[in-house]
Amino acid sequence: MEQKYDIIIIGAGPSGTVTGKLCASKGLKVLILEKRPEIGAPKRCAEGLGKPDLERIGYTGKERFVTQKIDGGILITPNGGTIDLPPGPGGYILERKVFDKFLAYDAAKAGAKIYTKAHVFDLIRVGGKIAGVRLMYNGEQKDVYCKIVVAADGVESKIARIAGLPSGNTPNTIESGYQYEMANIDIADPHKLYTYLGNEIAPRGYIWIFPKGSHIANVGIGIGNCNEKTAKYYLDKWIAGNPGMSKGSIIEENSGGIPIGGFLESMTTDNFLAIGDAAHQVNPLHGGGLAEVSFSAQIAVDVINDAIKSGDTSNSALDKYNKLWWEKRGKNLKKIEKIVHMLEKVTDSELNMAQSSLSGQDIIDLTEGKTHKLIRIMLKNPRLATLVKYLK
Amino acid sequence: MVLKIDKNKCLSCAGCVSICPKDALTLKNMVLEVDENKCIECAICTRFCPVRALRLTTNL
The missing domain is CATH 3.30.9.10 (D-Amino Acid Oxidase, subunit A, domain 2)
Known part of the structure; x- marks a missing residue:
């Protein structure tokens, strides 16, 4: 392991490896650190992914990680x-153990350096600003420096919390x-x-x-x-x-x-950004995070690349990532979060009514944050009409 | 009271790590550990755990 990189990514799940691959292919020097002994295991996922989402990260669906159409x-x-x-x-339904490895192969092929069993437990600060990571590797403590740390450490999101972001869950x-x-x-x-x-x-x-x-x-x-x-x-x-x-x-x-939500207004600080589950980038209706990676990794990499090439990796430079993510994904996901909170108040007999009043396409629209039809139906029922306020 | 981890039940999913408001739980080498100095016995993690591997018990 060298002492200095452009980018250090913590976590070799899909957010980490897709971001790593795209950064490396822009010519940046990338280190990816995974604390587990194997990338992709154990899975914490139902393994479904839409065709357009898979294609957005550069695969065709013919790879051997696809188990079922x-x-x-x-x-x-x-x-x-x-x-x-x-x-x-x-x-598709994927085999995540194979899929995650594929993403890691491609990140490595693009030039990113990956280590497993490398447990980052702290951030290094110089003059109060994040300047690298402190990890245990092969039983030894190491300090490695970089220009930007990317926290892709999943639901646990310990690193983002160390960086000062409110990334914990309630x-x-x-x-x-x-x-x-x-x-x-x-x-x-x-x-x-x-x-x-x-x-x-x-x-x-x-x-x-x-x-x-x-x-x-x-x-x-x-x-x-x-x-x-x-x-x-x-x-x-x-x-x-x-x-x-x-x-x-x-x-x-x-x-x-x-x-299932709890989106972060800001996912950045000086020389630092969080991505994926660590930044709560999920669809709150079904908890799916894999599709979100296909959007957020590209947004993050464009901002990271501009920041490093211009020599300004401060929070104000990285804030573009927050702005773009909220505009392209966050706004809509926030709407979906409201649907989830409303649904929590719906009884089983009201759920049964969905069968006669909602079409399959209406349900798909709901998962994408489109609520017009739902609101029209709810307003016709006196009790459900009182729940409409949760959608606004 | 003290937070006890049943290592036979725990699947190291780390959901509790993210939900702990005091950052008292850590997954170290795939084994869950609790920092008793940080734990405030709020029981949020015990309610979350999908397998009830976490329990608050009286320290005998």
Whole structure:
């Protein structure tokens, strides 16, 4: 490990490696530090990604990290009613362990230097300003210097907090998640994503089936944070009640926090920026963060490159990243966050009404922050009309 | 009271690390650790944990 780089990226998840690859291909000297022994494992993800999002980061969908093509979804209301979600441009279920490695291969090929088992535990400051990182590597403490530190350390976001950003979560900005990868289960259509709603089965959240093959899927749950029972309890109970699921075998277990908002007004400080889950860049309706990387990495890299080439890496130079992200992504994600808070107040019988009043396209529009149709429907119902204020 | 981590249940997902308002939890070499000097026993992490690997118990 050398002593000085242009950019040090903490975390080799997709945010870290995509940012690293793009920075390195601009000719910057990049170091990526991952504290785990293996990039991509353990996964904390249902592994779905839209076709346009994958293409935006430079892949075709023909790579070997794609396990299944997806062409639409099915939303199941608490009474068992279904709403077909249109396929749109389509998407994929990935094998994250392979996908994350692919991103790391390409970052390394572009010239970024990557180390695993390199645990950054502090930032170095010179004259009060961030100037590098302090890490443990091979049992030794090392100091490495750079012009800009990029925190891509995921939900934990310890580094962004050390930098002084309020990147920690509160019980309202994170859901409690649990997931099994299951084999030998029955899936009606293995090219659809299944989403089960209902406060009985998943209080303030939902259960998902993301198929990775005809009889293999990620079966998971995200629930709000105020429950007596655990996410694992609710998921186990639901699986036990579904013979097509309970006959299957569990081949992997994952748990984790699913960020659902709490966006940061500023994700930068002098010589520092945060990206990805560490900066709460997620869609609050489903907790998906992978698609956001395809937007934010490009925004970050353009700003980083300009800052380094002009010799000004101060907060006022990096603030362009905040402005561009809020304009291109944040504004809309903030609208979606409001939908989530409104939905938390909706009862199961009101959710059942969605089947007769909302089309699949209306639901897709909601996940993209378009609420006009929803508001029109809500205003027709006296109780739901009182919830419209949460959307404004 | 003291925060106890059941290492057999913990899957090292680190959700609790991000939710701790006092930054008292750390994942070190994939093992969760609590800094008892920082912990204020607020129980936010115990409610969050997807597997109830965290518990506040009386220190006997």
